[in-house]
Amino acid sequence: MPKVTFKNSGEQIETAQGSFLKDAVREKGWPIAFGCEDGVCGTCIIQVHEGKENLNPMSQNEEQTLEMMCMKDAEHRLCCQCKVNGDISFEGM
Ligand code: FES
Incomplete structure (x- = not known):
């Protein structure tokens, strides 16, 4: 099972392959709004430190929103749009 690490606290959770990252965040009570x-409001923006390749490709909504926020780069994602396919570590912003 993929391991998800929340850099802000160093806590970790194992989650099912292909599950939504937001479900792991809620289960652990990590402070992501x-x-x-x-993928439209941009509230849940995160910075992915390791395992970017283990997340699903961006949806059109996510790409457009990050572009509007001038945050479309190799590290930022919208947590609500991410599915976990392997180990990742990320930080809330
Ligand atoms: S909650 Fe709106 S973009 Fe994620």
């Missing part, structure tokens, strides 16, 4: 949960 969510709004639309549709």
Whole structure:
């Protein structure tokens, strides 16, 4: 099972392959705020430190939102849009 590490606290959780990152965040009570949960509002932006390749490709909504926020780069993702396919570590912003 993929390991998800929350850099802010160093805590870790194992999660099912292909599960939504937001479900792991909620289960652990990590302080990431969510709004639309549709990749549109940008509230849930995170910085992925390791394992970017282990997340699903960006949705069109996510790409457009990150572009509007000038945060479309190799590290930032919207937590509500991420599915976990392997180990990752990330930071809330
Ligand atoms: S909650 Fe709105 S973009 Fe993630």
